[in-house]
Amino acid sequence: MARSSMQKKKILLIMRELLEKTDETHPLSITELILMLSENGISAERKSIYHDMEVLREFGIDIENRREKPAGYYVASRDFELPELKLLVDAVQCARFITKKKSKELIRKLEDLTSKSEAVQLQRQVFVLNRNKTVNENIYYNVDKIHTAISQNVKIRFQYYEWTVAKEMKLRREGMFYEISPWALTWDDENYYMIGYDPVGKAIKHYRVDKMVNLDMMRRSREGRELFARFDLVSYSQRVFGMFGGEEEEIRLRCKNDLAGVMIDRFGKDVCIRPVSVDSFAVTVKVHVSQQFFGWLFALGNKARIESTARVVKQFENQISEVWGCYK
Secondary structure (H helix, E strand, O other): OOHHHHHHHHHHHHHHHHHHHOEOOEOEOHHHHHHHHHHOOOOOOHHHHHHHHHHHHHHOOEEEEEOOOOOEEEEEEOOOOHHHHHHHHHHHHHOOOOOHHHHHHHHHHHHOOOOHHHHHHHOOOOOOOOOOOOOOOOHHHHHHHHHHHHHHOEEEEEEEEEEOOOOOEEEHHHHOOEEEEEEEEEEEOOEEEEEEEEOOOOEEEEEEHHHEEEEEEEEEEOOOHHHHHOOOHHHHHHHOHHHOOOEEEEEEEEEEHHHHHHHHHHHOOOOOEEEOOOOEEEEEEEEEEOHHHHHHHHHOHHHEEEEEOHHHHHHHHHHHHHHHHOOO
8 A cells, every 4th residue: 555545544543543432531542543553554653643643633623632540642522512412312212203223223323423432321221212112114204305395395295094903004095195285394292293285175284204104205386385474383383282183263261370381381481361360360372172182271170261262161061071971
């Protein structure tokens, strides 16, 4: 191998060795670096190693020389700090829409962003690691295609499945394809959703990305631009409980004062809260009335009640009666 090629390989091997094996508590000495190079068929003097260190520093790698024991050279800072990587690993493990296989692959890639000794700390046993995960391995590709369709202003088509009692995947609508204009992607209720315009129902609808199969981009341009010109994704997520649809209603709730934080967390800081007595307040919000909304409301017990509209009050009464009927 020519001398110039050997020199290029030498500095690359030094860089890889420092990035893979060193941190503040695990430095490498010049002797160890010379031994590593020798094992790769390259002889080197201490002076040339010092020069390579300076070149790597000029290149932007933060290499420090630790004087106290254990002494040696190490990479002092990286693109991601260890606490940041731990946070990302936890997020990957917690995400239900990422399959177990993809979770392991992502975590292995995150481990490559730090030293091998610190990577051990990323092999964390988060309590939710064994939670239910999606089984659709194509979700990565679905997300990518949806993003591409949005950027290219085209529709997508896909089949949509649901689970049967026999734990089998069954295509909805007898396998007919959905043709939707995608406008946004959101992570809500621990799942990934695509929000788009349905030309058949002439309405904004949302679909779980992990339940989409055989997804493809179409050549036809998207529809629904007028609706999405004034679309507020945050407000939409606040009104749709558990991402279950329902008819939108403006309702008024009367709540005990200690529920103020609950209402702000659910509907945002801009929600209008109006005191009506010493210990209670009224709040008017728009929600998609569904069983999930009633479930959320029921969990608040006697600290919240619907004051209007009368139609929603009646729906809630019917819901309670139907549930109570299961126990008679």
